[in-house]
Amino acid sequence: MQVSWGPQHPASGHLRFILDVDGDSVLNLEPDVGYTHRGIEKLTENRTYLQNIPVVERINSYCDATNTVLGYIEVVEELLECEVPERARFIRVIMAEMNRIASHLYWLCLMSISVGFETMLMWTMNERELFLDLFEMITGARITYSALRPGGVRYDIPHGFEEVATKYLNHFERRLKDYYKMIFENSTFRLRTIGVGSISSSDAIKLGLVGPCLRASGVATDVRKDEPYEVYQNFDFNIPVEKAGDAYARSLIRFHEMEESVSIIRQALRSIPEGPIRKRVPLVVPKGEAYSRVEAARGELGYYLVANGTDKPYRLKVSTPSFRNMAALPYITRNVTIADIPAIYMSLDLIPLDIDR
Amino acid sequence: MVTSILRPLSMAFQHVFRRTFTVKYPFKVLKPAERYRGRLMLRSIDGCIGCGLCSWVCPTKAILVVQEAERKAPSLDLGRCCMCGLCVEICPSPLALTFTSAYELCEYDKERLIYQPWRLSQPPAEPPREYVRVKDIDEKRLISHGR
Amino acid sequence: MTELDRNIAEGIKSHFADVVLEARVQRDLRIVVTVEKEHILEVARYISSEVGFDHPASVAAVDYPMQGKIEVVYYIWSTSKRTFLALKTAIPRAEPKLNSLTPVWSGVDFHEREIYEMFGVSFTGHPNLRGLLLQEDWEGPPPLRKDFKLRTKLERG
Numbered sequence A: 001m002q003v004s005w006g007p008q009h010p011a012s013g014h015l016r017f018i019l020d021v022d023g024d025s026v027l028n029l030e031p032d033v034g035y036t037h038r039g040i041e042k043l044t045e046n047r048t049y050l051q052n053i054p055v056v057e058r059i060n061s062y063c064d065a066t067n068t069v070l071g072y073i074e075v076v077e078e079l080l081e082c083e084v085p086e087r088a089r090f091i092r093v094i095m096a097e098m099n100r101i102a103s104h105l106y107w108l109c110l111m112s113i114s115v116g117f118e119t120m121l122m123w124t125m126n127e128r129e130l131f132l133d134l135f136e137m138i139t140g141a142r143i144t145y146s147a148l149r150p151g152g153v154r155y156d157i158p159h160g161f162e163e164v165a166t167k168y169l170n171h172f173e174r175r176l177k178d179y180y181k182m183i184f185e186n187s188t189f190r191l192r193t194i195g196v197g198s199i200s201s202s203d204a205i206k207l208g209l210v211g212p213c214l215r216a217s218g219v220a221t222d223v224r225k226d227e228p229y230e231v232y233q234n235f236d237f238n239i240p241v242e243k244a245g246d247a248y249a250r251s252l253i254r255f256h257e258m259e260e261s262v263s264i265i266r267q268a269l270r271s272i273p274e275g276p277i278r279k280r281v282p283l284v285v286p287k288g289e290a291y292s293r294v295e296a297a298r299g300e301l302g303y304y305l306v307a308n309g310t311d312k313p314y315r316l317k318v319s320t321p322s323f324r325n326m327a328a329l330p331y332i333t334r335n336v337t338i339a340d341i342p343a344i345y346m347s348l349d350l351i352p353l354d355i356d357r
Numbered sequence B: 001m002v003t004s005i006l007r008p009l010s011m012a013f014q015h016v017f018r019r020t021f022t023v024k025y026p027f028k029v030l031k032p033a034e035r036y037r038g039r040l041m042l043r044s045i046d047g048c049i050g051c052g053l054c055s056w057v058c059p060t061k062a063i064l065v066v067q068e069a070e071r072k073a074p075s076l077d078l079g080r081c082c083m084c085g086l087c088v089e090i091c092p093s094p095l096a097l098t099f100t101s102a103y104e105l106c107e108y109d110k111e112r113l114i115y116q117p118w119r120l121s122q123p124p125a126e127p128p129r130e131y132v133r134v135k136d137i138d139e140k141r142l143i144s145h146g147r
Numbered sequence C: 001m002t003e004l005d006r007n008i009a010e011g012i013k014s015h016f017a018d019v020v021l022e023a024r025v026q027r028d029l030r031i032v033v034t035v036e037k038e039h040i041l042e043v044a045r046y047i048s049s050e051v052g053f054d055h056p057a058s059v060a061a062v063d064y065p066m067q068g069k070i071e072v073v074y075y076i077w078s079t080s081k082r083t084f085l086a087l088k089t090a091i092p093r094a095e096p097k098l099n100s101l102t103p104v105w106s107g108v109d110f111h112e113r114e115i116y117e118m119f120g121v122s123f124t125g126h127p128n129l130r131g132l133l134l135q136e137d138w139e140g141p142p143p144l145r146k147d148f149k150l151r152t153k154l155e156r157g
């Protein structure tokens, strides 16, 4: 029998699954995406490089705006061959890591309601608010910042930011311990996620999974280490890796990533140099092509830019992490029960906006 | 097994005695940060030199430079504006475009979303009410937005 | 790192002397290999099994109407060698056909479906070549080709 799941289902977002079921077990799952397709790749061909910043931000605006724009800025800067002031690079890293935490908190909220745990929904939203407050202090916006520019950043860190941020981070670290006790040691959560939707490391590589989903299968790959962009080589941080590859491992990776991000923000705030935050860059990008990779909250995000020497991109191809992680969905849902699908789907952290572009 | 269910319960129960984090919205509002990007405002119509750069840079074509009396000045379609700030950044005149902290921008009529220059130069109306700001986090892990 | 990249590029070039048109190192961790479209499958098999590029990252297509070609680029990461490779080929715009690389990297499945939909490139050997993002009753030219024009009229006074 075929069952249609979504696109209006609370545990699927704007995404439809076509399930072939036999009784309660799923024989085959096919994702049907495209409900939020906005044609961003085409839109960017008609706008200048500067105007494209708010546009590409919408690829994944409500979770991970900074990392999404950071990839675009990187690829433009590679073709411009411009210098970026050191202070701007630190501000970018701070914002990117704050966004990673905010995004993982958002994921934890969705993950916990998908297994029926509504307390965590309230708690994570509470702590995410603090990070949105910090973003509001820096950029004046809470979700879509448009703060990064080729050649630097638009907004400097305001006066007194460091104290507020340190206070919030201290609070957040204490809360993380609570989170661990609350959800990762909780037997209900463990029953719903351990051994559910596991994927082996060879399959994960073959399917091209990225980010926490790949690291949960035991593959230590992180763009921040493999190909350090910005100033990530200056910081001391670990890449959490798990072996099991199931929904619990993926959750645990994201949890530990939040701790690492806190430590990166601390180090960055401590060592941020003084100086200018922005250099003037030309509006016209020289002819050429480049591919940039950044580690967004959901995994590696790639931008492929073909420039033809005008002020508009000739072609901008975005390879988003959710799109790549979606490839795992048909594989890991074979012969699971229908009740496990929300947990599996949420543990992959797929965002339909990110898939559809 | 049982403890792992009871412990979250007790942890959640402690929150009953904490102060609320949320704000009773229409009666009390959070004060936006200093740099908050709310509705655009023209500091003064005379400050605008009519160069049209804001209209050129706007990615959503929300700004159109129109003829206003003797001069040119921007008109804004709020339905299109995404508060990205590119226009404020590029505006060469220190007396023209700026952000305000107004964020309650609903209108009953679509036409009203289009701000002609004279209306764009009016500061947004502020209804009388109480503003609160994030309070301190004290040692007992409490965080609240004030009473 | 660049030393390793150069060795890989030269290795591929010497193994397929007459098929690989170009193998160069663009910068650190960016190897670009250009092949003829008829031989993409065998080159892909070689670089996936012998050289160790196993983690597909992206498939992009670029339309060049003036030259009458569509360029298809596969981006592959190697988890063992820790470097990044672009496998490029050009196909004629009038007859956009290419061997699917899903037998080599099963992760390119959705990427190839997207290219099929957005550029009209049909991949022979793809197990499930259907539209992905657009609505089912979509009509008109493939939207990411250059001859598809956006409506950009601004309607307001």
Ligand code: SF4
Pocket (backbone or CB within 6 Å): B040, B057, B058, B059, B060, B061, B062, B063, B076, B080, B081, B082, B083, B084, B085, B086, B087, B088
């Ligand atoms: S804030 Fe952005 S979208 Fe709004 S008018 Fe200015 S440039 Fe246009």
Ligand code: SF4
Pocket (backbone or CB within 6 Å): B047, B048, B049, B050, B051, B052, B053, B054, B055, B065, B073, B074, B090, B091, B092, B093, B096, B097
């Ligand atoms: S608002 Fe500023 S940018 Fe726009 S026309 Fe006036 S002076 Fe020029």
